Amino acid sequence: MGEIQVKDKEVVVPGETLATGMDFLPSYGTRREGDRILASRLGLVNIEGKVIKLVPLSGVYYPKTGDTIIGYVTEVLLSGWRIDTNSAYSAVMNMKDATSEFIARGADLTKYFAIGDYVMVKIINVTSQNLVDLTMKGPGLRKLRGGRIVKVNANKVPRIIGKQGSMVSMIKQSTNCRILVGQNGVVWVQGDDPAQELLAAETIKKIEREAHIPGLTDNIKGFLEKNKEGIRK
Amino acid sequence: MAYTERNDGRKPDELRPIEAKAGVIKRADGSGWFKIGNTEAYAAVYGPREMFPRFRQNPEKGVLRCHYTMMPFSSAGDRVRPGPSRRSKEIALVTEKALLPVINLGDFSNAVVDVFIELPQTDAGTRCAGICAASIALADAGIPMTDLVCAVSAGRVDDMILLDLNYIEDSHENGVDTPMAMLHNTKQVSLLQMDGEISLDQLKQATELAKKACDEIYEVQKAALKKKFEVTENA
Numbered sequence: 001m002g003e004i005q006v007k008d009k010e011v012v013v014p015g016e017t018l019a020t021g022m023d024f025l026p027s028y029g030t031r032r033e034g035d036r037i038l039a040s041r042l043g044l045v046n047i048e049g050k051v052i053k054l055v056p057l058s059g060v061y062y063p064k065t066g067d068t069i070i071g072y073v074t075e076v077l078l079s080g081w082r083i084d085t086n087s088a089y090s091a092v093m094n095m096k097d098a099t100s101e102f103i104a105r106g107a108d109l110t111k112y113f114a115i116g117d118y119v120m121v122k123i124i125n126v127t128s129q130n131l132v133d134l135t136m137k138g139p140g141l142r143k144l145r146g147g148r149i150v151k152v153n154a155n156k157v158p159r160i161i162g163k164q165g166s167m168v169s170m171i172k173q174s175t176n177c178r179i180l181v182g183q184n185g186v187v188w189v190q191g192d193d194p195a196q197e198l199l200a201a202e203t204i205k206k207i208e209r210e211a212h213i214p215g216l217t218d219n220i221k222g223f224l225e226k227n228k229e230g231i232r233k
Numbered sequence: 234m235a236y237t238e239r240n241d242g243r244k245p246d247e248l249r250p251i252e253a254k255a256g257v258i259k260r261a262d263g264s265g266w267f268k269i270g271n272t273e274a275y276a277a278v279y280g281p282r283e284m285f286p287r288f289r290q291n292p293e294k295g296v297l298r299c300h301y302t303m304m305p306f307s308s309a310g311d312r313v314r315p316g317p318s319r320r321s322k323e324i325a326l327v328t329e330k331a332l333l334p335v336i337n338l339g340d341f342s343n344a345v346v347d348v349f350i351e352l353p354q355t356d357a358g359t360r361c362a363g364i365c366a367a368s369i370a371l372a373d374a375g376i377p378m379t380d381l382v383c384a385v386s387a388g389r390v391d392d393m394i395l396l397d398l399n400y401i402e403d404s405h406e407n408g409v410d411t412p413m414a415m416l417h418n419t420k421q422v423s424l425l426q427m428d429g430e431i432s433l434d435q436l437k438q439a440t441e442l443a444k445k446a447c448d449e450i451y452e453v454q455k456a457a458l459k460k461k462f463e464v465t466e467n468a
Contacts, residue, residue: 011462011463013381013455015379015417038379040337041375041377042458043375058263058373087281088281088282088343088345089343129343
């Protein structure tokens with residue numbers, strides 16, 4: 001008879017035994033060794049029925065198919081662009097995935113995206129060799145003009161977005177800024193008032209720092225209200 | 234006069250007081266601090282990130298790169314020249330080899346994980362402290378790994394078999410120091426060095442002491458990592 005060795009939602013270290021016996025199934029971040037299931041990285045245990053998986057708490061971003069990210073154009077290639085994904089692997093956006101416009105052979109691609117541009121893109125495919133393909137065809141995917149970039153740990157992105165986007169819309173409303181959050185931990189903030197833009201950026205940094213403290217939403221709400229008054233004066 | 238009692242009053246199989254922390258360096262992707270007696274090590278981990286120089290990229294598996302440095306003021310009064318030396322390059326190499334068996338390099342081909350170990354204060358056993366700190370830092374950085382690595386030195390001074398030698402014991406004229414690193418789950422040894430001459434029997438006794446001490450160290454490392462993240466549980 002199998003037995004779970006840890007509590008649900010417990011933090012475990014690599015190599016820790018999570019369960020014994022063959023009654024449970026190892027999922028993301030875990031592996032089976034003999035009749036035990038061990039942690040393969042540091043994370044939070046999540047037990048769903050028979051399946052045991054780990055939710056990562058730290059670490060850099062790793063490109064995943066289907067993620068919407070904010071990238072940075074680092075190079076203009078022969079038929080596309082090389083884009084930095086804020087991870088160990090850079091990505092390529094082919095011109096046929098970049099725009100539905102007709103681009104003539106030999107056209108100057110910098111007309112569309114130049115080095116230094118930030119783009120909101122989606123990952124179409126990640127190969128076994130970690131080559132990443134991007135597209136800009138899709139709702140909300142575009143080149144980002146103006147604004148500022150805030151970088152946070154990719155594992156904190158769900159906290160910045162909040163449940164059904166509650167956190168990010170709260171910041172948007174109280175600072176009057178346009179905010180886009182990439183799954184890779186790059187956040188774009190643009191506001192008409194520089195002071196408010198700065199406040200939004202600071203709030204995002206604050207969420208990253210305090211993501212683990214209970215009552216995050218209330219803390220952030222209080223922080224925004226307090227500082228909004230400062231801006232009006 | 235033979236060495237029959239330890240100069241700091243410890244029992245032969247007693248470790249110096251250990252402290253450990255995770256996440257001490259905010260800008261790093263992961264970091265660890267490990268203190269054993271007066272020996273203190275910081276480790277910072279960056280990556281997986283893009284490998285430069287590019288010709289060192291390996292498309293089959295990732296690369297682990299370790300750096301080991303003693304700070305200029307860290308030793309007993311002589312200034313340690315900063316930068317790589319014959320000694321620090323060797324220690325960086327053995328540290329790398331000690332950590333390698335636990336890391337799943339296949340998960341980050343073409344990329345590199347950089348480990349920087351700095352010692353602000355040294356009193357023997359620096360490579361072991363460095364490995365312990367690096368192990369915490371790698372786990373903190375969320376690197377896919379199979380196990381934690383624990384390391385401690387053991388050895389002999391005159392006829393006494395001792396655990397965790399301090400500098401006075403380490404530099405004793407008739408003494409041997411054998412640093413050892415062990416993977417906690419499998420009890421595999423990933424580092425074993427010997428500085429001096431020791432009989433096979435005494436070596437066995439020394440490694441036996443180190444093996445037991447590694448379990449103690451593991452608990453400290455585990456507690457340090459859990460402490461950093463524990464507040465997350467009720468969030």
